[in-house]
Amino acid sequence: MVLSSEDPMAHRKECTLCGTPRDVLIRCQVDDTAKWHLICPGKCWQDVSGGVEDGDGSNKFYRYGGMWKNRHADVTAKKPKKVKERQKAKLNPTTWTDEHVKYTKNDRVEFKGQVWVCRKTHESNDKDAPDQAIALWKQDDKASTSDTG
Numbered sequence: 165m166v167l168s169s170e171d172p173m174a175h176r177k178e179c180t181l182c183g184t185p186r187d188v189l190i191r192c193q194v195d196d197t198a199k200w201h202l203i204c205p206g207k208c209w210q211d212v213s214g215g216v217e218d219g220d221g222s223n224k225f226y227r228y229g230g231m232w233k234n235r236h237a238d239v240t241a242k243k244p245k246k247v248k249e250r251q252k253a254k255l256n257p258t259t260w261t262d263e264h265v266k267y268t269k270n271d272r273v274e275f276k277g278q279v280w281v282c283r284k285t286h287e288s289n290d291k292d293a294p295d296q297a298i299a300l301w302k303q304d305d306k307a308s309t310s311d312t313g
Contacts, residue, residue, distance in 0.1 A: 172237035179204035181212075187237040191229035198225075202232055215270055216255070220281075221305065262290040272304065279304040 176185040180201035181194075189202035194212045203209045214220025217228045231241035257272040257279045264287055267273070271282040273294065280294035280301045294301035 170236065172234060175234045175236040177202055177232065177234070179208055181208040187234040187239045188241050189232045191232055193225060193227040193229065194223065195225050200229055220270070260288070260294060262288050262293065264288060267300075273301075 172187065173185075176187055177189055178185050179189060181203060184204055186204050188205060190205050190209050190213075191200055192203055192209075192212065193199065194201055194203070203212060209215075212223055213226050213228070214222050219226040219228070233239060233241040255272070257274045260273040260275040260280070266285070266287055267282045268285045269282055273280050273282070275294040278294075281304050282300065283302055284300055286292065286300055291297070292300055294303075
């Protein structure tokens, strides 16, 4: 079957990492080569960016460069409102509690003047405090709520 130039499938581009053809890709730098890559907005982008446009600091080479959209396909490159709200909420740390709250990966909490990032989805309890459960939490080196200078 020969695809015409009007066929949206013929204009898809592949994700640099997984090779999946997509109608929407994220343009970004992900390594020390400073080469621009087109990354699918699913798992591949989450892995290289931490799920944040400007990166979460886990990849020092990550740099966001906008969206690519297949103009022949009926798609949008805009994030749904629900996704925007969830990402904005993740940037603002909440106060940690041990009262059976469900924390999910990359949730940010304030605990004893420090900001911690959840490593693994779990239900909180008094034994899983961020300073004691290193398998569940990591200290956020980029943020601190204390006035130490």
